[in-house]
Amino acid sequence: xxxxxxxxxxxxxxxxxxxxxxxxxxxxxxxxxxxxxxxxxxxxxxxxxxxxxxxxxxxxxxxxxxxxxxxxxxxxxxxxxxxxxxxxxxxxxxxxxxxxxxxxxxxxxxxxxxxxxxxxxxxxxxxxxxxxxxxxxxxxxxxxxxxxxxxxxxxxxxxxxxxxxxxxxxxxxxxxxxxxxxxxxxxxxxxxxxxxxxxxxxxxxxxxxxxxxxxxxxxxxxxxxxxxxxxxxxxxxxxxxxxxxxxxxxxxxxxxxxxxxxxxxxxxxxxxxxxxxxxxxxxxxxxxxxxxxxxxxxxxxxxxx
Numbered sequence: 001x002x003x004x005x006x007x008x009x010x011x012x013x014x015x016x017x018x019x020x021x022x023x024x025x026x027x028x029x030x031x032x033x034x035x036x037x038x039x040x041x042x043x044x045x046x047x048x049x050x051x052x053x054x055x056x057x058x059x060x061x062x063x064x065x066x067x068x069x070x071x072x073x074x075x076x077x078x079x080x081x082x083x084x085x086x087x088x089x090x091x092x093x094x095x096x097x098x099x100x101x102x103x104x105x106x107x108x109x110x111x112x113x114x115x116x117x118x119x120x121x122x123x124x125x126x127x128x129x130x131x132x133x134x135x136x137x138x139x140x141x142x143x144x145x146x147x148x149x150x151x152x153x154x155x156x157x158x159x160x161x162x163x164x165x166x167x168x169x170x171x172x173x174x175x176x177x178x179x180x181x182x183x184x185x186x187x188x189x190x191x192x193x194x195x196x197x198x199x200x201x202x203x204x205x206x207x208x209x210x211x212x213x214x215x216x217x218x219x220x221x222x223x224x225x226x227x228x229x230x231x232x233x234x235x236x237x238x239x240x241x242x243x244x245x246x247x248x249x250x251x252x253x254x255x256x257x258x259x260x261x262x263x264x265x266x267x268x269x270x271x272x273x274x275x276x277x278x279x280x281x282x283x284x285x286x287x288x289x290x291x292x293x294x295x296x297x298x299x300x301x302x303x304x305x
Contacts, residue, residue, distance in 0.1 A: 015083055015110035019117045026065045026121065029250040032278075034119065037246065040254075040278045041116040045109050047290040048244040052112070054129040056089055056103035058239050059120035066121070066248040076102045077118070084111050087130050091237075105130065121246045124239035127192070134195050135188035135298060137168075138240045139203070140230035142179045144223035147213075149274065152180045153267035155206070155214055155227045160260070162202055166303050171292050172263050174275050176247035176255040181233075181240060183292060185299030192236035198302040199231035243292050244281060252278040257291035 007020040022035030041048070062070045075098075076086050085105040091098055106112050106123075115123070127136040139159060141152040159182055160170045170182040186195065203216035206229060215226045233240050241247065241255045256276040265271035276284070 012110040012113055013108065017081060017110060017114050019113070024065070026062065026119065027250065027252050028065055028067055032252045037121065037252070038113055038116045040246065040252070040282070041112055042109065043282055044244045044285065045112055047285055048242065049106065049109065049112065050296050051243050051292065052106040052123065052125060054105065054107070055125040056087060056130060057106050058124040059115060059118070060122035060124070060248065061118055061120050062248055063119050070248065074101050074103060076104050080104070081114065084114065089130070121248050123242045123245040125242050126236065126239050127234055128236065133188050133190055134192050134234065135186060136295060137184040137186050137195050137199055137302060138233045139182045139199055140179065140233045140240065141181065142228040142230055144226050144228060147225050147227055149174070149178065149180065150266055150269065151213065151227050153263045153273055155229065156180060156182055156263055157267060158206055158210070159202070159229070162206060167300050168302065169294070169299065171295060172258045172260065173243055173292065174256045174258065175241060176245065176253045176275055177249060183295055185295050185297060187298055187301040190301055192234055195302055196231060196234035197305055199234050201305055203229035203231040246278060254278055254281045256281050256284065259291060
């Protein structure tokens, strides 16, 4: 019997590339294959690509699926097609003592499919676009057990209201793992240190108001039963999982934009607080469009401390 062909030449928007091993199982618990990963990223591309555009991409690759070894990859790997956009950027403090890295930038569908074919399940981006100051402020809400996503939703509403007092609008999304993030469009005219300092100030204010439920301290010893407001995501060297990115869980969950009504219902227990799977995310986009579309336009400056 003839062995099935494992590599396939495809053309996407005029770009030639190969996809391979489409039947390889990436999520063994549910039998989700690499072909299904590529299909998900292809179908979610219209809302995902604008959030990746002009941002240096960090990939987390799982060559043998979520149960196998994985590695973070910032630099362009060997064999990168000539048409893939690369940007050489400084990386001060690199763990590999490199002064610069050739980052992949995903500005088009063909590059997204190429990245997905490399088993890059998770896509992470910084809060800045290449050559600019941050245009996003991100607050990560990380629950320490027994606190969970429900408690994060309650804290998210407090954070939303506090930021609104300063004229800032927050947009919620699940992390795809256990917590969630609030994304805030900002002016892009202030450096990361200023933005991070403001985020820290607000986190510490809320922690002081509700010390039994919230912490702004990174020490893991103080986090059980509390929601950690991680303001440090705004450091220029940090990245955050991109909206709609898959996550390496037992099943293919994704970082999912929410409405504030959903957040309130989850916080109150009227709706189960949970992460969403890839198929659900596609259905939600069909129903709502991109709930984070406003992140693509500049917001106001953060207040001076």
